[in-house]
Amino acid sequence: MALPIHTSRPRVPRQHAALAAAGEGFSSGTISLGGLLVCRASSFSKVWAVHEGGPNNQGTTFLEPSSIPQGFFMLGCHGQPGNEKSPGGVLVARDESAGDLLKAPLDYSPVWNSESARIKKDGDGYFWMPVPPEGYVAVGLVVTATREKPSVEKVRCVRSDFTEIGETDQWIWGSSGFNVFSTRPRDRGMGAMGVATGTLGIPNIACLKNRNPCYASFMPSLSQIDTLFRSYSPIVYFHPDEQYLPSSVDWFFTNGALLFHKGEESRPVAVDPMGSNLPQGGSNDNAYWLDLPTDPREKERVKRGDLPRSQAYLHVKPMYGATFTDIAAWLFYPFNGPAKAKVEFFNVSLGRIGEHVGDWEHVTLRISNFNGELSAVFFSQHGGGTWVKAQDLEYQNGSNKFVAYSSLHGHASYPKPGLVLQGSGKIGIRNDTVKSKTFVDTGANYSVVAADYIESGIVTPPWLNYYREWGPKVDYDINREIQMAVKVLPGKLRAVLEKVVRSLPKEVLGEEGPTGPKGKSNWDGDES
Numbered sequence: 001m002a003l004p005i006h007t008s009r010p011r012v013p014r015q016h017a018a019l020a021a022a023g024e025g026f027s028s029g030t031i032s033l034g035g036l037l038v039c040r041a042s043s044f045s046k047v048w049a050v051h052e053g054g055p056n057n058q059g060t061t062f063l064e065p066s067s068i069p070q071g072f073f074m075l076g077c078h079g080q081p082g083n084e085k086s087p088g089g090v091l092v093a094r095d096e097s098a099g100d101l102l103k104a105p106l107d108y109s110p111v112w113n114s115e116s117a118r119i120k121k122d123g124d125g126y127f128w129m130p131v132p133p134e135g136y137v138a139v140g141l142v143v144t145a146t147r148e149k150p151s152v153e154k155v156r157c158v159r160s161d162f163t164e165i166g167e168t169d170q171w172i173w174g175s176s177g178f179n180v181f182s183t184r185p186r187d188r189g190m191g192a193m194g195v196a197t198g199t200l201g202i203p204n205i206a207c208l209k210n211r212n213p214c215y216a217s218f219m220p221s222l223s224q225i226d227t228l229f230r231s232y233s234p235i236v237y238f239h240p241d242e243q244y245l246p247s248s249v250d251w252f253f254t255n256g257a258l259l260f261h262k263g264e265e266s267r268p269v270a271v272d273p274m275g276s277n278l279p280q281g282g283s284n285d286n287a288y289w290l291d292l293p294t295d296p297r298e299k300e301r302v303k304r305g306d307l308p309r310s311q312a313y314l315h316v317k318p319m320y321g322a323t324f325t326d327i328a329a330w331l332f333y334p335f336n337g338p339a340k341a342k343v344e345f346f347n348v349s350l351g352r353i354g355e356h357v358g359d360w361e362h363v364t365l366r367i368s369n370f371n372g373e374l375s376a377v378f379f380s381q382h383g384g385g386t387w388v389k390a391q392d393l394e395y396q397n398g399s400n401k402f403v404a405y406s407s408l409h410g411h412a413s414y415p416k417p418g419l420v421l422q423g424s425g426k427i428g429i430r431n432d433t434v435k436s437k438t439f440v441d442t443g444a445n446y447s448v449v450a451a452d453y454i455e456s457g458i459v460t461p462p463w464l465n466y467y468r469e470w471g472p473k474v475d476y477d478i479n480r481e482i483q484m485a486v487k488v489l490p491g492k493l494r495a496v497l498e499k500v501v502r503s504l505p506k507e508v509l510g511e512e513g514p515t516g517p518k519g520k521s522n523w524d525g526d527e528s
């Protein structure tokens, strides 16, 4: 699928990064948003609990930060759904400026209470929205276990220029039409300065904004990135039947990859190890593509990759106003194998459908810039994917390294082994993952290929700025392959399977060659 190469988001302004040496403030516990100092509350006290409703109908505990450091104020309460092992982070704030960035609310307006809700609960809960003074904004709800309005001294509202438009993120709890969520900035990505507060919210509630021009000083330095990645690096397990393993990009180039140019198809050229003879920049105009060597034996060899010397390529970027660091770890597979379908109890070969040359896959580690902790991981699955909180990951041998499973042939990433069916009911495309003896610790050989906020020390390989296709469009007839694949099935099932196959992304169906990491929208933007 040809995704846009440039998003509308501004890049990180480099001149700002130069104002402070990166890394001095990383993991120091507090972050200055430019006059407003924030830190993560580390202890909570329980306000109210409800034992049903919410995610998995497991109820939710409502908490407020306790032992707040001197001079800091609560911005709102927090909710921990029953299916979560520990509370998330919630920010508390201190005014470091002239003293007018935070103000007590004028009053509270009641939002909802549980008095008439027939649910299992510990007494009753009351939800309040702070009424901010003119020019100030409330960024979180307050929960109490009594009918009385909380004291206006309990929380602070934030001067509106230190806030950004927010949106609801995860559902925390709900009952009879009332729902509460965690919140996040609506505008997210590398240049977006909205900061998630971890407070309890309802739709349209605001979040914070980082106005500190030296925000890069809270990002990890190159040596801190090494420490982080060596500690958290994903261990990627491959399916025992996987023939098509990753390789380093330079292995692919030095083992016979060819660059084709439209109109000169008979004269492909070899690619040098760093890709410096690949066209640079521009956009994907379908005029260039890479392919495997033409010699059939070499072709088969290169398809299988070179796992022992494979490399992970890291893109490090600020997220949520530099309160988090995202490390996207990319793996390159010379070849993506054919897909298989499951129809009731049977495996159905889909012929060559799904096959393509040049497969870029990634997982993204989201690390807190307050304390350097891994917060969550995004597992990418062909244009989509899933976020998994650090507490729910599988870790390797009691280390901090988490496990990722690469699906057979398609190389989508999953947090758990097993079968994920893409389709409807009993019919779908198989995504199989298994813990086998074949795995790679991505922390053993990786290279930081991009981190815009770091001034020097990063060598961007020329292949990263190759925006054209990493594989050709398929040379087989997709319609014919589909007809061949479905003809073994009875009539009714044929149409269902055909529909499932046709819903595959264009890149998987082979109608378009795949693009490299910079061609994906998550390069600048947030993960979906």
Ligand SMILES: *[C@@H]1O[C@H](CO)[C@@H](O)[C@H](O)[C@H]1NC(C)=O
Pocket (backbone or CB within 6 Å): 248, 250, 251, 308, 309, 310, 311, 444, 445, 446
């Ligand atoms: C890391 O990968 C590169 C590229 O394949 C290779 O040249 C290098 O020898 C590898 N390093 C280690 C320590 O395996």
Ligand SMILES: *[C@@H]1O[C@H](CO)[C@@H](O)[C@H](O)[C@H]1NC(C)=O
Pocket (backbone or CB within 6 Å): 340, 345, 346, 347, 408, 430, 432
């Ligand atoms: C179907 O294929 C999967 C691997 O893709 C394999 O594990 C499974 O045993 C196969 N099932 C049948 C019934 O052949």
Ligand SMILES: *[C@@H]1O[C@H](CO)[C@@H](O)[C@H](O)[C@H]1NC(C)=O
Pocket (backbone or CB within 6 Å): 235, 396, 397, 441
């Ligand atoms: C994890 O521990 C097992 C048993 O001690 C060992 O066989 C395996 O190689 C270890 N895996 C890694 C990635 O270190």
Ligand SMILES: CC(=O)N[C@H]1CO[C@H](CO)[C@@H](O)[C@@H]1O
Pocket (backbone or CB within 6 Å): 339, 354, 381, 382, 409, 410, 411, 412, 420, 421, 422, 429, 430, 431, 504, 505, 508
């Ligand atoms: C849900 C999911 O990850 N589905 C994937 C299954 O495999 C096909 C083919 O490789 C992908 O296109 C899907 O995204």
